[in-house]
Amino acid sequence: MSTEIISANEPVAIVGLPAGRRRWAATAIFTALAMASLDTAIANIALPAIAADLHAGPADVIWVVNVYQIALVATLLPLAALGEVVGDRRIYLGGLLLFTLASLFCACAWSLPSLLTARVLQGLGAGGILSVNTALVRFVYPGRLQGRGFGYNALVVASAFTLGPTIASAILAIGPWSWLFAVNIPFGVVAILVGLNTLPRTPRAAHTFDFPGALMAAGCLGLFTLGIGSAAHHEGPRPISIELASAALIGWALIRRQADSPAPVLPIDLFRRPVFALSTATSICSFAVQGLAFVSLPFYFEDILGRSQVETGFFMTPWPLVVAIMAPIAGRLSDRYPAGILGGIGLALLGLGMALLAMLPANPHVVNIVWRMAICGCGFGFFQAPNMKALMSSAPSDRSGSASGMVATARLLGQTIGAALAALCFGLVGREGATVALVLGAVFAAAGCGISALRLVATSQRGA
Incomplete structure (x- = not known):
C-alpha cells in the first residue's frame, strides 16, 4: 500500500x-x-x-x-x-x-x-x-528495492x-x-x-509554505543560471558580474532569512547532514563531467581527430549504451553496499575514461575510441543510482520533497557549469579547448571521487 x-x-x-x-x-x-x-x-x-x-x-x-x-x-x-x-x-x-x-x-x-x-x-x-x-x-x-528504483531513474535521465x-x-x-x-x-x-x-500520496508537512523565500530561491538560482549561460555565450564581463553578484546577494539574504526555519526552501537544514552535503557535491561534480564531455567530444572527434559527423554519432553511442547496462546493476548493488564505495569506484572509472580520451593518439583505431567511451559510460552509470539513494535516504521522509528538488538542482547546475567551462576552454585556447575540457572533466571526476570517499568517514562517525 x-x-x-x-x-x-x-x-x-x-x-x-x-x-x-x-x-x-x-x-x-x-x-x-x-x-x-x-x-x-x-x-x-x-x-x-x-x-x-x-x-x-x-x-x-x-x-x-x-x-x-x-x-x-x-x-x-x-x-x-x-x-x-x-x-x-x-x-x-x-x-x-x-x-x-x-x-x-x-x-x-x-x-x-x-x-x-x-x-x-x-x-x-x-x-x-x-x-x-x-x-x-x-x-x-x-x-x-529503492536502489533498483533509483537505478532506473538514473538510466532514464542519462x-x-x-x-x-x-x-x-x-x-x-x-x-x-x-x-x-x-x-x-x-x-x-x-x-x-x-x-x-x-x-502514491506522500507525507504532507505541518508548516506553511514560505512564498517570499520561494521567490528569493527562484531569483537566486535563475540569476545564477543566467550568469553561467551568459559566460558560456561570451557576453561582456559587466552583465555576467551583475547577474552572478545578484544571485550571490539574494542567496545570502535567503540563508539569513531561513537560518532558523524547520523546513527552508533552500534546504540548509539538510546540508547540515554530512552525507547529504557530500552526496550533493559529488552529484554536481559528476554532471559537470558530463557537461564538459558532451560539449567538447563532438569538437574533439571532428576537429582534432578528423572524423565525420556520422562517425561522431557512432562514437557517442557507447556512453549511453553502457549507462543503460550499468545503472540498474549499480542500483541493485546500492541496496547492499555503501554509496561511498560504489560512487567512488564509478567516479574513478569516469575520470580514467576522460583522461584516456584526452590522451588518444592522432589517428586512433575505432576500437580505441569505443572502449574509452565505454569506460566513461560504465563509471557514470555506476555512480548515479547509489549516489541518488544516499542523498535521498539521508533526508527524513517528511523532507523528501526538498531532497528530491536538490537532486534535480545538483544535476542541472552540474551540467550547466560543465557546459560553460567547456565553452570557456574553447574561448581560451581555440580548438585545443576540447582536449583541455576532457582533462578538466577528469579533474572534476577525481575531486568527486575524493568527496565520495569522505561519506564513508561521515557514515562511520554517525554510527559511532
Missing part, C-alpha cells in the same frame, strides 16, 4: 507500493521524467530551423533554450518545498499537465515571442516534474540527456521543428491518466 500520513511530526514507514501498482506508477514517473529531460537537450538541434522559420537571428533564437533552462532551474527548489506542503503527487501531476499543454503551445507557436512564452511555461511544468521526481520514486519502491540530439535529428529528418514539441502530447496524456490512478 502507499504511504499515507496525517502529520509531519509522526514517524513514516516507507513501505512502497504493491508490485502491480508499482510498475504502472513507475511507468508514469519515468515517462514524464524522460520528456522533461529530453526537452533540455533537443531544442538545441532545432535552433537553426526555428530561426529560419520564425525569421529570428542567432542571438535571439538561443533564448528558446535559455528561458526553458532558467524557468526549470529557478522553480525546482520552490516547487519541491511546495510539494512537502500540498503533496508531491499534486505537484507532479500539475507539472506534467502544464508541460503537456505548453508542448502543444510550442508546436503551435507563430512567432518567436509566442514560442518563448510557451517555453517558459514548459520549463515551469518540467520544474514540477523534476522537483519531486525522486521523492515519488522513494515512496513507490519499498526500502529493499539516456535522455545523451540521446536527445539523436532523437531530435531523427524527428527533424522527417518533419518540421514543431514536431519536437508535439511528440510530447500523447506521451503526456498517457502519463497523466496512469499517474492519476497509481501515484
Whole structure:
C-alpha cells in the first residue's frame, strides 16, 4: 500500500507500493521524467530551423533554450518545498499537465515571442516534474528495492540527456521543428491518466509554505543560471558580474532569512547532514563531467581527430549504451553496499575514461575510441543510482520533497557549469579547448571521487 500520513511530526514507514501498482506508477514517473529531460537537450538541434522559420537571428533564437533552462532551474527548489506542503503527487501531476499543454503551445507557436512564452511555461511544468521526481520514486519502491528504483531513474535521465540530439535529428529528418514539441502530447496524456490512478500520496508537512523565500530561491538560482549561460555565450564581463553578484546577494539574504526555519526552501537544514552535503557535491561534480564531455567530444572527434559527423554519432553511442547496462546493476548493488564505495569506484572509472580520451593518439583505431567511451559510460552509470539513494535516504521522509528538488538542482547546475567551462576552454585556447575540457572533466571526476570517499568517514562517525 502507499504511504499515507496525517502529520509531519509522526514517524513514516516507507513501505512502497504493491508490485502491480508499482510498475504502472513507475511507468508514469519515468515517462514524464524522460520528456522533461529530453526537452533540455533537443531544442538545441532545432535552433537553426526555428530561426529560419520564425525569421529570428542567432542571438535571439538561443533564448528558446535559455528561458526553458532558467524557468526549470529557478522553480525546482520552490516547487519541491511546495510539494512537502500540498503533496508531491499534486505537484507532479500539475507539472506534467502544464508541460503537456505548453508542448502543444510550442508546436503551435507563430512567432518567436509566442514560442518563448510557451517555453517558459514548459520549463515551469518540467520544474514540477523534476522537483519531486525522486521523492515519488522513494515512496513507490519499498526500502529493499529503492536502489533498483533509483537505478532506473538514473538510466532514464542519462539516456535522455545523451540521446536527445539523436532523437531530435531523427524527428527533424522527417518533419518540421514543431514536431519536437508535439511528440510530447500523447506521451503526456498517457502519463497523466496512469499517474492519476497509481501515484502514491506522500507525507504532507505541518508548516506553511514560505512564498517570499520561494521567490528569493527562484531569483537566486535563475540569476545564477543566467550568469553561467551568459559566460558560456561570451557576453561582456559587466552583465555576467551583475547577474552572478545578484544571485550571490539574494542567496545570502535567503540563508539569513531561513537560518532558523524547520523546513527552508533552500534546504540548509539538510546540508547540515554530512552525507547529504557530500552526496550533493559529488552529484554536481559528476554532471559537470558530463557537461564538459558532451560539449567538447563532438569538437574533439571532428576537429582534432578528423572524423565525420556520422562517425561522431557512432562514437557517442557507447556512453549511453553502457549507462543503460550499468545503472540498474549499480542500483541493485546500492541496496547492499555503501554509496561511498560504489560512487567512488564509478567516479574513478569516469575520470580514467576522460583522461584516456584526452590522451588518444592522432589517428586512433575505432576500437580505441569505443572502449574509452565505454569506460566513461560504465563509471557514470555506476555512480548515479547509489549516489541518488544516499542523498535521498539521508533526508527524513517528511523532507523528501526538498531532497528530491536538490537532486534535480545538483544535476542541472552540474551540467550547466560543465557546459560553460567547456565553452570557456574553447574561448581560451581555440580548438585545443576540447582536449583541455576532457582533462578538466577528469579533474572534476577525481575531486568527486575524493568527496565520495569522505561519506564513508561521515557514515562511520554517525554510527559511532
